[in-house]
Amino acid sequence: MRRLVPRMAYNALHPKSHPARLAGVPAYLARLAFVMSNRRKTPPSRPPAPGAAAPKPAWRRRVRERLLGWYAQEKRGLPWRGEREPYRIWVSEAMLQQTRAGTAAPRYARFLARFPTLRALADAPLEAVLAEWQGLGYYGRARSLHRAAREVAGKFGGDLPRDLESLRSLPGFGPYLAGAVGSIAFGLRTPAVDGNVLRVLSRLLDLPLPVDKPEGRAAIEKEAQALLPPSKPGDFNQALMDLGARLCRPRRPRCGECLLEALCAARKTGTVAKRPVKSPRRAPREATVFQLWAEQRGKLRLARREENGLFGGLWELPGWMAKGRPEPPEKEWQRACAKHLGPGWRIGEEIARAVRVLTHRKILFVLRQALPPKGKGRKAWLKDEDGAVWADAETLAALPLSNAQRAAIAAGRRGIEEGQGRLFG
Numbered sequence: 001m002r003r004l005v006p007r008m009a010y011n012a013l014h015p016k017s018h019p020a021r022l023a024g025v026p027a028y029l030a031r032l033a034f035v036m037s038n039r040r041k042t043p044p045s046r047p048p049a050p051g052a053a054a055p056k057p058a059w060r061r062r063v064r065e066r067l068l069g070w071y072a073q074e075k076r077g078l079p080w081r082g083e084r085e086p087y088r089i090w091v092s093e094a095m096l097q098q099t100r101a102g103t104a105a106p107r108y109a110r111f112l113a114r115f116p117t118l119r120a121l122a123d124a125p126l127e128a129v130l131a132e133w134q135g136l137g138y139y140g141r142a143r144s145l146h147r148a149a150r151e152v153a154g155k156f157g158g159d160l161p162r163d164l165e166s167l168r169s170l171p172g173f174g175p176y177l178a179g180a181v182g183s184i185a186f187g188l189r190t191p192a193v194d195g196n197v198l199r200v201l202s203r204l205l206d207l208p209l210p211v212d213k214p215e216g217r218a219a220i221e222k223e224a225q226a227l228l229p230p231s232k233p234g235d236f237n238q239a240l241m242d243l244g245a246r247l248c249r250p251r252r253p254r255c256g257e258c259l260l261e262a263l264c265a266a267r268k269t270g271t272v273a274k275r276p277v278k279s280p281r282r283a284p285r286e287a288t289v290f291q292l293w294a295e296q297r298g299k300l301r302l303a304r305r306e307e308n309g310l311f312g313g314l315w316e317l318p319g320w321m322a323k324g325r326p327e328p329p330e331k332e333w334q335r336a337c338a339k340h341l342g343p344g345w346r347i348g349e350e351i352a353r354a355v356r357v358l359t360h361r362k363i364l365f366v367l368r369q370a371l372p373p374k375g376k377g378r379k380a381w382l383k384d385e386d387g388a389v390w391a392d393a394e395t396l397a398a399l400p401l402s403n404a405q406r407a408a409i410a411a412g413r414r415g416i417e418e419g420q421g422r423l424f425g
């Protein structure tokens with residue numbers, strides 16, 4: 001035996017620091033132990049070569065096994081984990097589309113306490129849903145939840161449909177939401193590609209295509225579909241998302257701790273920091289919102305926006321929005337006074353400017369005081385109408401307003417106070 005495993009060959013296979021060598025174990029015995037201990041191990045599957053046409057089935061099998069095993073042991077303890085009720089799964093996934101899990105968790109519990117069933121959500125007025133959604137942003141999600149709940153109540157007897165096509169027909173159910181709800185709630189073998197999954201797969205494949213263009217997106221979705229296991233597709237989708245959130249993070253990914261390190265093409269080629277490839281970002285479009293500050297007896301005039309479009313259904317100071325950074329003539333301000341407040345109102349001083357940057361827009365709020373009519377016309381308009389109210393502090397806190405609008409109102413309040421200080425100082 002000793003002659004079969006010469007010491008030179010053994011030493012070449014084992015570094016000087018190898019435990020067997022340090023422990024003084026005879027070379028031939030150590031070699032035998034080494035060979036025996038590795039007989040049952042499967043050789044690691046290679047990661048797909050960069051730009052390779054399609055990963056091999058063995059590679060996919062290994063990715064699935066490792067991810068599902070890791071998820072079973074290590075999944076994050078989030079309030080919607082293990083949830084079986086489709087409505088509650090839907091609410092969690094709708095929130096998670098644009099909101100981090102840590103922020104969504106307490107809001108998820110609150111939302112369900114207010115609207116515990118799909119019927120309760122469908123029966124509620126939109127305004128109550130928007131009010132509950134305040135602070136989460138992207139209010140289109142809340143409007144779609146509400147519209148879809150009404151549609152499910154009307155068309156599907158109050159239960160979410162269990163097939164992908166019907167799910168996709170509901171308001172707000174794009175490929176991600178339909179895939180997430182379909183796989184987690186109903187076990188459909190369909191992928192759910194969110195930002196985390198895009199990042200993980202683009203790195204695993206070392207995809208050189210921009211993931212925000214159709215070609216790159218299609219490559220990711222194709223692989224996400226091919227990777228899905230025959231059972232537990234919901235667990236698999238969530239495992240990919242968890243991996244993206246915890247290890248394969250946008251900056252400083254923890255590759256050294258990653259269960260997929262040996263299978264990751266970008267890790268192998270040293271391109272992790274360059275993946276995913278994204279097209280150059282366009283600067284956010286500029287818009288200006290001109291608004292009237294009309295205050296009477298401690299109440300501020302607010303108007304509700306139309307349901308569709310930016311900030312749809314939310315309340316705001318009355319005014320109008322324009323593209324870019326125009327400076328409207330005085331007569332336009334005067335027209336807005338008459339339109340939103342009634343005859344006799346006059347335009348006053350500018351009291352504040354505030355800039356808020358959203359994902360795709362940079363909005364400048366310009367607030368000017370509106371002065372009430374004098375004499376007889378003074379009381380004629382002092383009433384709440386459909387879509388316009390005089391709001392005291394309590395009503396203002398309860399109505400659904402965007403964070404941007406609340407910041408503009410706070411700037412207006414400071415402007416008024418400083419103006420009064422100048423007046424009386």
Ligand code: SF4
Nearest residue numbers: 203248255258261264
């Ligand atoms: S090895 Fe690194 S880049 Fe590859 S999947 Fe794991 S964390 Fe992401």
